[in-house]
Amino acid sequence: MKRGIIICGILLFIPLFSFSFNLRIDTPKIKLKVKGGETITGSIKVENPSSEKIEVKIYLEDFLYTSPYDGAKQFFAPGTTEFSCSSWINFSPQEIVLPPFGKRRVNYSIKIPSEIEGGRYAVLFFETSLGEIKEEREGANIVILGRIGTLFFLEAKDSIKRADLENLKVEEGTIKGDFVNRSNVVIVSRGNFYIMDERGMVLDRGKIQDIYTFPNDKVPISIKPSKDLPSGRYTLISTFDLEEGDVLVKEIDFLKDSLGDIRILQVRD
Amino acid sequence: MRGWLKTIGSLVIILGLALPGLTQSSKSITISATISPVEDLSVSISRIEGSNWYPNQTSIDFGTLSYDITNNIFRANCYYAVDVGVSGNVSNWIITHSVSSIKNAAGTDSLDNNINVSFNQQLDDTTANEIGYYSYAQSNRSFNKSQISPGWLRIYYGIATGSGDASGVESITTAKPAGTYTGTITLTLTPQ
Numbered sequence: 006m007k008r009g010i011i012i013c014g015i016l017l018f019i020p021l022f023s024f025s026f027n028l029r030i031d032t033p034k035i036k037l038k039v040k041g042g043e044t045i046t047g048s049i050k051v052e053n054p055s056s057e058k059i060e061v062k063i064y065l066e067d068f069l070y071t072s073p074y075d076g077a078k079q080f081f082a083p084g085t086t087e088f089s090c091s092s093w094i095n096f097s098p099q100e101i102v103l104p105p106f107g108k109r110r111v112n113y114s115i116k117i118p119s120e121i122e123g124g125r126y127a128v129l130f131f132e133t134s135l136g137e138i139k140e141e142r143e144g145a146n147i148v149i150l151g152r153i154g155t156l157f158f159l160e161a162k163d164s165i166k167r168a169d170l171e172n173l174k175v176e177e178g179t180i181k182g183d184f185v186n187r188s189n190v191v192i193v194s195r196g197n198f199y200i201m202d203e204r205g206m207v208l209d210r211g212k213i214q215d216i217y218t219f220p221n222d223k224v225p226i227s228i229k230p231s232k233d234l235p236s237g238r239y240t241l242i243s244t245f246d247l248e249e250g251d252v253l254v255k256e257i258d259f260l261k262d263s264l265g266d267i268r269i270l271q272v273r274d
Numbered sequence: 275m276r277g278w279l280k281t282i283g284s285l286v287i288i289l290g291l292a293l294p295g296l297t298q299s300s301k302s303i304t305i306s307a308t309i310s311p312v313e314d315l316s317v318s319i320s321r322i323e324g325s326n327w328y329p330n331q332t333s334i335d336f337g338t339l340s341y342d343i344t345n346n347i348f349r350a351n352c353y354y355a356v357d358v359g360v361s362g363n364v365s366n367w368i369i370t371h372s373v374s375s376i377k378n379a380a381g382t383d384s385l386d387n388n389i390n391v392s393f394n395q396q397l398d399d400t401t402a403n404e405i406g407y408y409s410y411a412q413s414n415r416s417f418n419k420s421q422i423s424p425g426w427l428r429i430y431y432g433i434a435t436g437s438g439d440a441s442g443v444e445s446i447t448t449a450k451p452a453g454t455y456t457g458t459i460t461l462t463l464t465p466q
Binding site: 025028029030031033034055077078080146149150151152153156 | 312314316319330332333334336338376385389454455459
């Protein structure tokens with residue numbers, strides 16, 4: 006029985022292909038509500054689950070969300086973006102060598118300035134490479150680097166999330182608009198909608214794409230009412246869950262005519 | 275008589291002590307387990323020549339390209355597959371593929387528009403869905419968990435062949451200066 010469990014365990018963890026490089030961390034995201042002047046310390050465990058020794062370089066960068074705002078990020082040198090907290094973070098060590106199946110903790114310390122407003126963000130990378138080009142030879146040679154990031158989200162305790170849905174219009178039977186982050190913190194929105202007729206009957210419902218924004222980011226969204234809606238007057242209620250209890254709700258009254266064309270009549274908060 | 279009384283007295287004392295345990299027909303046992311948060315990135319490179327795969331390469335090295343005198347272009351005798359596996363129980367994740375220009379030593383020329391990059395959701399060793407096909411120059415892309423799971427991300431890199439190349443990819447001609455061209459690809463795993 007015991008041997009069976011061990012064999013099953015081993016089989017479960019054998020990958021479908023042989024990896025040349027493997028890196029693991031236990032803290033991909035650090036999200037804290039902070040107040041001015043405080044110091045926060047912690048550690049991140051870095052592991053090498055492979056049978057090969059790896060060298061890991063550790064460094065900070067800034068990040069911003071980028072199109073299509075589904076969590077995709079662009080990375081920048083530390084301290085170069087408006088919402089960076091890279092300069093507040095110290096960590097040690099900056100390079101480690103992990104033996105096969107070895108692990109090590111990387112300690113960090115965050116010193117919040119005496120005054121903080123809104124949110125500040127950074128990413129701590131753990132990077133290793135598969136190898137180096139050892140000799141100069143003709144042709145094309147490309148080195149592969151792999152890195153895992155721990156995202157830091159440091160937000161003032163009294164920060165408020167504010168977002169809006171703007172520029173609403175109809176294009177080819179689809180209601181389109183811009184989700185705008187009007188606050189000074191990152192907003193992650195998970196949205197959904199339902200459409201009611203004049204009697205209050207729900208005739209259609211659906212999900213709005215997840216949106217990841219920094220302050221002032223503007224992200225196009227689209228909601229396509231069902232083609233099966235008969236002509237008539239409707240109210241579309243869109244709800245954007247901004248996390249931690251914050252919500253944006255927009256009610257959009259629209260008319261669908263006998264030709265199937267949609268016209269927005271009124272938008273309410 | 276006194277002996278009997280002593281024996282009975284002892285039995286009463288023993289039963290008195292043992293009875294609460296014996297009468298308890300069921301007992302709760304607390305079981306606890308902690309699953310550690312984990313996010314894991316695994317990368318491997320394979321060189322492919324014809325139908326032969328050579329795994330565990332340490333870089334993408336096309337070597338010296340051969341000149342095809344019929345079509346007047348340079349060709350490679352291999353292409354590469356990079357397998358990127360992610361496992362994690364913490365959150366949704368996103369993989370970012372970012373490249374630096376593949377330049378010659380002088381920095382005057384690049385192969386950025388001479389290499390095809392194909393991104394695939396690999397379901398098993400032989401089944402895949404292509405989720406993007408670009409020139410190396412246009413291959414800065416991100417893929418989230420829902421695009422790759424179940425399975426893993428496999429990225430193919432191949433020198434232009436003049437047929438079936440990605441948009442914007444051109445064959446390498448004699449106009450390209452001889453020499454070593456080097457670049458870097460960074461695969462980044464972060465929470466979404």
